[in-house]
Amino acid sequence: MTLVTITQAEFDTLSDERLGWVCVESTLLSIRGKDAAAKSEAITSLNRSQQALCMFRVFYDHAKDSAQEFYSWVSYLLQAPGYWTGVTGALRYFGDENLLKLLEDTKQVIEINGHNAHAGGIGAFKELERQELLHTMNELYERFQVIVSGSLKRISSFIRSNPQDFVILAK
Incomplete structure (x- = not known):
């Protein structure tokens, strides 16, 4: 288990998004570009709260910038062993029913319309050349x-209520 040392003042004043990142930054940066076994080993070494936060950030950090990235990343989660259950499990852990419902809705759209989405990356982006799919994904991304x-607010409230799971507060 890796706890991050930060000051109480920093803990109290970080934005919702930044607080979540600070708590798992070292883990996520250490596994970037590594194989699935190394990623799995790093994630399983964390406590349950940190695991949930990492899985949320794996999804959020990749999907947040555009409808195309959102579509591509959800497509990837669906075909990567353990990722879909990891992300949806994280959302359940944090009680985030709204985002969980959106992911389920997105999964349905991909399963119905995304003929090559399982290829991930370029294959998923290419699917969005179909106007009806692009329109639907833009709507889903707007909901996202x-x-x-x-x-982000729900997760930061969880972190602030359970600091012992994430940080060591320095004076």
């Missing part, structure tokens, strides 16, 4: 943008 601010 509205919902995720509540997700």
Whole structure:
């Protein structure tokens, strides 16, 4: 278990998004570009709260910038062993029913319309050349943008209520 040392003042004043990142930054940076076994080993060495936060950030950090990245990343989660259950489990852990529902809705759209989405990356981006799919994904991404601010707030409230799971507060 890796706890991050920060000052009480920093802990109290970090934005919702930044607080979540600070708590798992070292873990996520250490596994970037590593194979699945190394990633799995790093995540399983964390406590349950840290695991949930890491899985949320794995999804959020990759999906937040555009409808195309949102679509591509959800497509990737669906075909990568353990990732879909890891992310949805994290959302359940934090009680984030709104984002969980959005992911389930997105999964349905991908399963119905995303013929090559399972290829991930370029294959998923290519699917978005179909206007009806692009329109639907833009709507889902707009919902994501509205919902995720509540997700970040919910998670930061969890962190602030359970600091012992994430940080060591320095004086």
